[in-house]
Structures are given as structure tokens and as C-alpha cells.
Amino acid sequence: DAGVIQSPRHEVTEMGQEVTLRCKPISGHDYLFWYRQTMMRGLELLIYFNNNVPIDDSGMPEDRFSAKMPNASFSTLKIQPSEPRDSAVYFCASSPPGQRAEAFFGQGTRLTVV
């Protein structure tokens, strides 16, 4: 398996624009997580899904952020409108069934909002 695949790897956009980050989890995994990493706040869990259903979105910072998982092999994280303070590295991770399973991370998307 190729692992968790995220696209794009880098994104530079202007303030106010819509940004969509994409993630393909590992086949067979039923949990999908979106994290944000910054120097100031470290690694923050934004939202996670189980079997395509959002379980906990309490980490989503504002209504400008939304996430979807239309099927088991694809998820998106959208920011609309984007702001400079959204600049960060966004990671997607997936994990297989089982309460003691580890998460497998993608390479991340480095977002810069100017």
C-alpha cells in the first residue's frame, strides 16, 4: 500500500480564497483524522471520522473550516475564506479497526496564506 496520500504537498494562496486539502487513507482503515501543526500550538486534532461519519469536530477552529468524507477512500478539508493565521502544515492520518491500533500519517500539506 502506498500509505496515506495527501495533496497538494504545498499550497500558497491569497487571503480570502477558498482552499481545499485532499486525503486518501490507507485501504481498509476505518478511522480518518485531520491534524494541524504550527510552531505556536503544536499538533492539534481538528476532526476525525469513523466509517465516513464525523465523530468529533470540536477541534475545528471556526465555521470557515469544514471537512467531508464522501466515501471510504477520500476526504477533504476546506477553508473558506482563508486567512493568514491558517498558515500551517495540515496532516491527514488513518488507522485500522481495533481500539489499540496506531495512526498512519500522510506527508502533510504546507499551507501558506498571504
Next chain:
Amino acid sequence: GNSVTQMEGPVTLSEEAFLTINCTYTATGYPSLFWYVQYPGEGLQLLLKATKADDKGSNKGFEATYRKETTSFHLEKGSVQVSDSAVYFCALSRLTGGGNKLTFGTGTQLKVEL
């Protein structure tokens, strides 16, 4: 709620020195414990894990023992190399009513010099 506390970095060591990175946790019941490593520009990779008390996880010369009595999972390596320079994250996983949620510490940067 669940939380993970790890020592602040950066930790700077000479090659072949002994490494300890402290990690303590707060959780109800019996969580699984993990150490992840993040190399520059990459996503997090699982380094080792332990799923029950007194278990020892090991990989690439790194070890950590699940100590329930002290709620700790300290990472150790007998002789570090320059290639071990990275950020290390301690994490726990606890099956909750909402799902299999990972909680991360803030990360500890390790720098190994010749």
C-alpha cells in the same frame, strides 16, 4: 480528559550519548501508548508502541516501557546517532464512546551533534 506531558526541548546531545525523553500521561482505564518521530519536512511515523502495563516497545534501538504505577512511557536509546535528530511525540489512544482518539504531547526536538 486524556492528556500527555513530555519534556520540553530542544535536547542537544553528542553522538553516542544516552537519550531519555520523559513522557507522562493522564487517562482513565488502560490506554495504548505510542512514540512517533517526525523528521524535517515529513509526516509523523510510528516509532514504537505498548498496549498494556509493563509492555516494552522497541524499534531501531529505542525503547519505552509502559509504567502504569507512574503513568509514564519514557523513551530511551543507549547510543544516539546524528540521523536520530528529529522531533519525538508521545501519544496515547483510548477507545471512547466516540471512537479511537489519539492524544499527542507537544513534541520534543532532539539534536544530535558530532
